[in-house]
Amino acid sequence: MIEVGSSLKSTTTVLVHSPIGYRQDEQEVKELQSLVACLNCTVYYIAKFRLRTINSKHHLGSGQLAELSSLVKALPPCTLVFNSELTPTQQKHIQQQLCVDVVDRTQIIFALFAKRATSHLGKIQVELASLRYASTRLVGGWTHLERQRGGIGLRGGPGESQLEIDRRLIKSRIRKLERQLIKLQAQQAQNRKRRVKNKIPIIGIMGYTNAGKTTLYNALTKQSQFSSSQIFATLDPKAGRLVLPCGMKAIVMDTVGFVRDLPHSLLDAFRATLDEIHYADLICIVIDSSSEHADVEYAIMQETLESLELHTTRQLCVYNKKDLSNDDLVPCISISAFNKSDVRQLADVLSKELRNLSDTVI
Ligand SMILES: Nc1nc2c(ncn2[C@@H]2O[C@H](COP(=O)(O)OP(=O)(O)OP(=O)(O)O)[C@@H](O)[C@H]2O)c(=O)[nH]1
Ligand SMILES: [Mg+2]
Incomplete structure (x- = not known):
């Protein structure tokens, strides 16, 4: 159980x-x-x-x-x-x-998700995911639910087995949580409409857990959201304003981090939270460059984005924690060989790389 x-x-x-x-x-x-x-x-x-x-x-x-x-x-x-x-x-x-x-x-x-959820929305999502998962694994009694929820559901009619009572308790709780979730999603939709009306671009920050997403979010938006070396420090998405050097305003969104084999039911529950990210114009994929497994983490992240149908949104890879990284980062540059300015930019990067190489040899 x-x-x-x-x-x-x-x-x-x-x-x-x-x-x-x-x-x-x-x-x-x-x-x-x-x-x-x-x-x-x-x-x-x-x-x-x-x-x-x-x-x-x-x-x-x-x-x-x-x-x-x-x-x-x-x-x-x-x-x-x-x-x-x-x-x-x-x-x-x-x-x-x-x-x-x-x-x-x-x-x-x-x-862990249950322990970390702080907002009303986060708590509902985690409980919903836990209950949906548990309902597929019911093999014994579920009386602790009655204890936890102060006696929801009550006893059924004569002949109702413990397993049937358990199923009924879970179903009715799931329905209640789903109704609450729909209300909260309607509120989110209102906020979104306002942003679209104001034509403010949205930048989503996503990445493997502990990559430094919240630290980057805080640095960009001058906020002080909780960041920690512990896994899943952030569960609730946060949105903050950023004024870019060109004067353009943008909304930056911090999100829950991902790990390998994230339970599907949890991912489903978090779809609602990540709904907002579907409206992002750009997704910053934060990668911990000091991690020995940065490439695996990047691959897991891309898989997750695909399962969330977010893989078509424009991405920018941000290699974070370069102060801790011993490796030279794999340089990234995107060009069109038809574009003279891109080719000049590539030549600049190549000369910088080659200069770095010769410095290391000397
Ligand atoms: N050395 C170093 N540490 C960093 C850097 N950025 C973040 N950190 C540390 O990395 C740890 C994780 O940072 P968070 O910003 O909480 O990471 P996150 O990606 O939001 O993590 P989750 O919310 O758990 O997914 C914290 O201890 C940060 O202080 C950096 O550029 N360099
Ligand atoms: Mg975080």
Whole structure:
């Protein structure tokens, strides 16, 4: 059973990393470690298994499950955090066989989003996504919902099973949240109309989590929104005004950061928040140039933009944190070989690059 938006039962965790085959995946483990750390949990141990195939009943192979079981017995009480998405059946079987709490990466991301949501809109979106996700995984009771929501739903008629009550409770809560979301979206549409009427261009800032989007947003709009080295520091989009050196006014929008394998239901919930970005004239893709995996993060970002149908909006790549980067950035320039001025600009960049190279050689 998934506790909607709650933190883990035990704050001591054992991470279970079990990719298929042999691939470089240290970053995936580090990312899960940071997600868990953001929930104030400690990682006691990282268990790694290589899978040839995924076991439909308990995810790991039988021998691997026995190995994990002995490990768990030797450790203090903990929660097992799987670095992959488990089916409800797999989760239930591992829990039963090892007598420990089990959560997967998706549930960790949900818990973190729930912890970070501050605005009314953000809270509604996260709860909606959690409930939609949970409704597809209902295998047991859902009585904690009644506790959490102060007794919504009440008991059904005679003969209604716990599972039926659970489904009804979730459905009615989802409907209520959807109605609230529609109202908030109508308000957003009003604000948007005003901007369109005033013909103010919109610049969206997007990128992998922790790339420095909010820091850049603050620098551009002279605001002081919360920025932090923690993953998913921003959940609620912010919009601020910017006056460009040419005197043109623009709206700059900061957005939620993305990670690999962001649960689809979360992405769907955040579609509403990211609706505004569909009206952007330009998207600044912020890339952390000091990250060892900047290229992977960039690829994940492009995939996400595609799934949000934002890939056709004009983009500008901004390589941030160059003060931390040891590598020389891959230079970017866009030209038309038919355009003399572009070719001159390219010649300038080439001479600058070559000068830099010869400086390094000397
Ligand atoms: N050294 C250095 N650190 C930076 C730079 N820009 C941002 N940071 C730091 O990077 C961390 C993340 O910055 P944020 O602006 O919160 O990043 P974000 O992309 O908004 O992150 P999320 O909202 O979590 O997606 C913070 O600790 C910032 O101080 C930079 O140019 N150089
Ligand atoms: Mg941010």
